[in-house]
Amino acid sequence: MKNVKMWCGVLSLAVCLTAWQGLTANAEDGEGSAKHSIEDVMKTAMKGGLLKKVTGGEASDEEKKQLLDLFVSLVENEPEKGELDSWHKMAGGAALAAAKVVVGREGAVEELKKATNCKACHDAHKGE
Numbered sequence: 001m002k003n004v005k006m007w008c009g010v011l012s013l014a015v016c017l018t019a020w021q022g023l024t025a026n027a028e029d030g031e032g033s034a035k036h037s038i039e040d041v042m043k044t045a046m047k048g049g050l051l052k053k054v055t056g057g058e059a060s061d062e063e064k065k066q067l068l069d070l071f072v073s074l075v076e077n078e079p080e081k082g083e084l085d086s087w088h089k090m091a092g093g094a095a096l097a098a099a100k101v102v103v104g105r106e107g108a109v110e111e112l113k114k115a116t117n118c119k120a121c122h123d124a125h126k127g128e
Contacts (some may be wrong), residue, residue, distance in 0.1 A: 034076035041070045041077075046118065055102060055113050064102045069096040080127030090121050 013075055034046075045051045053059045054067050074091035078084065097115040100108035 005055050024060065034073040036070055036073035037080075038077050041074055045070045046116075051112075051116055054098075055109050057109070061102075064098070068095065068098040071098045078123035084126040086124055090115075090124070 030089060050059070050063060050067050051069070054064055059067070071091065071094045075088060075095050077091075081088040093115040094112070097112040102111055
C-alpha cells in the first residue's frame with residue numbers, strides 16, 4: 001500500500017509539473033504549446049462523450065488518462081475571452097480532478113463533475 005501511495009504522489013506531481021511547464025512556456029513565448037486545441041478538447045471530451053464515460057464509471061484506465069491529457073491541454077491554451085487567471089483556475093480544476101480519477105482518489109468522480117461545469121466556463125471564456 002505504501003508503494004501505491006508513493007506512485008500516486010509521483011503521478012500527481014508529474015501532472016502538476018506538466019501543467020506548470022505549459023503555463024510558463026505560454027507566458028514566455030506568447031504562443032500556445034498545447035498538445036490539443038480547445039476545440040479538440042471540446043469535441044472529444046465533452047461532445048464526444050469521453051467525460052460522460054469517465055464520470056459514469058464506464059471508462060478504461062487508458063480513457064481516463066486520455067481525459068487527463070485533454071484537460072492538461074486546456075490549461076496550456078488561452079481562452080477566447082476572459083481573464084487568464086480565471087481560465088487557469090477552471091481548467092486547472094478540471095485537470096486536477098481528472099488526475100484524481102486516474103489515481104483512484106475517493107470522491108474524485110464527483111469532484112470531476114463539479115469541475116466540468118460547461119455553462120460557468122462558457123459564460124466566462126467562450127467567444128462569440
